[in-house]
Amino acid sequence: MISRAGEPEEVAATRGEVPQRTGTTLVKRGFAHMLKHGVVMDVTTVEQAQIAEDAGAVSVMVLDKLPYDIRQAGGVARTASLKVIEEILNHVTIPVMAKCRIGHTYEAKVLQEAGVDMVDESEVLTPADEERFIWKWDFTTPFVNGCRDLGEALRRITEGASMIRTKGEPGTGNVAEAVKHIRVLDNEIRKLSGIYESGDTQELLRLSRELKVSIGLAEETARLRRLPVVNFAAGGIATPADAALMMTLGCDGVFVGSGVFKADDARERARSIVVAVTYYDDPKVVAEAQKMIDERKSMMGTTDALRMQERGVNA
C-alpha cells in the first residue's frame, strides 16, 4: 500500500466515482514507486536519451541545457523544446520526464499535453513565481519537486507533488549539498517521529506550524518515519561512489544531472552509476563500477556562486 497523506478532500471525494479513473493519487504516486532503486538521467538530445536507456536509466529527464551549461550560459532557463521532447518520447521505451519553471503552470500544462510521464518543477530553471508553486492536484501527470528540508518537502506534497528529490547544488559536480540536505531531512523526521511516539500532541502541533504544514500530514510522516512519497537524491552526483553514498543515506534512487554527459566517458559513467545504485550494499560491485570510470574524465567541478537550491524555499 502507499500513503495518500496530504490528499485534499475534494481529490479524495472523486475516488471510485467512475469505473476507470486516471490521474488518481495512487497512480501518480505509484508511478514514482516504479522508479525506485533506479537512476534518472538528464539528457538534452535523442542520442543522449538512447545512451541513458542502453545504460539502464530508469527514466530520462529532458532539458534544453545541462545544469552545468545553464550556469555557464547565464540568462533565463526555460523548459526544453517540445520538438526534442517529442522525438525522445517516440524513441525510448522508458518513461520521459521534463522540467518546467517553478510556478509556471502553463509550461507544465504544455508538457502534460506533450505526454511526458512526469513533470519536474525545478529550481534549475529560472523561477516564474517564487511565492507560489504550481497547484499540482489539478494535473493528471505526476510531479516531482525539490526540497532542502522537511518543511519544504511537506509543503510541496501539500501542493500535490507525487515525488520528492532532496536538492543538492546542480551542475557543480559536488555531492556535498545533496548529502547535507538528506541528513537535514532525516534528522527532522526522526525528531518528528520521536515527538509523535511520545504522545505530546501539543508539541507536534507546534512543530507542524513551524514547518508550515497541516498536523495531519506531519502525523502521517511521523508514523511512517519517512516521507509519504518516494524520495530521490539529486544534485552534484558524478561517480558510482557518489550514487552509492546517497543510497546508503536512505534515498530511494538518484537523479544524475551534468555528472554523466559533462564527463568524457558518458557511456561507462552512465552504466557504472546504474550498477552502483542497485548494488550499493555490496562494496565489491561498487568498486567494479568505480573501475569502469576514469577520474580524469569526471566533470570539472565548479565553485560558481549561484545558489539554485535557494529558489522558492520560502513558498
Add this chain to the structure above:
Amino acid sequence: MNVTAGVFGLQGDVEEHLSALETARARTGIGGESILVKSVEDVKRVDALVIPGGESTVMGGLSSVKGLMPSLRERIGGGLPTLGTCAGMILLAKKAQDRVVGETRQASIGALDVVVERNSFGRQRESFETQLSVALPGGERFPGVFIRAPTVKSVGPGVKELARLGGAVVAVQQGNVFGTAFHPELSGNTLFYEHLLGLARGGK
C-alpha cells in the same frame, strides 16, 4: 512449515512487495523469512519469488551483473512458485514488444508462454485504477492499479487467463507462474501473495 519468499531486488517497488508478503503471512499464518534476491545464492535459497514492478529493460540489463538469468530460468522452469507484476510479468514472458517502438530486444526469463505488449494503454497520463474480477478464489472484486501497464497479446497452450479488462488479457497463470499487468502490491489486496505462499508451502 516456514516459507522463504524472495523479492527480485535489482530495481522497482521492492519494499512494497515485501510489505504485501508480510501482510499475506499474517493472514495465512505461513511463517518464515522474506528476502531480497540479488545474487545466485539468493535465487537458490527461496521457496517462492516475486518479480516487482519497475522497468523491465533495467531489471533485465542488471541481471547480467551477477549472471542471474540462468539460475532464474532453472528455478522458475523447475516449478518455483513465482509472481511477476507489470515489469515482472514482462520479464517472465517469452516475448515482448512495445506499443510505440515495436519489438524490444530485452533479456527474458521466458517462463510464461505469452506475448506481451509494453505500455499497452499508453503513457503515464493514461495510467488508471479500475475494478477487476480475478479467477482465483476470493478474487471477484479486485482493485486493479494499472501504471504504464502492459497487456497480454497472445497466450500459448497451458496458459490460463485469470483476468480480462475489456478485450485485453491482464492476468495469466501457467503452472506455478503468475503474471499480472497491474500492481497488487499497491492495492492493499494480498490475494496473489497468499496464493503464492500457499503454493510454496504445499510444494515442501
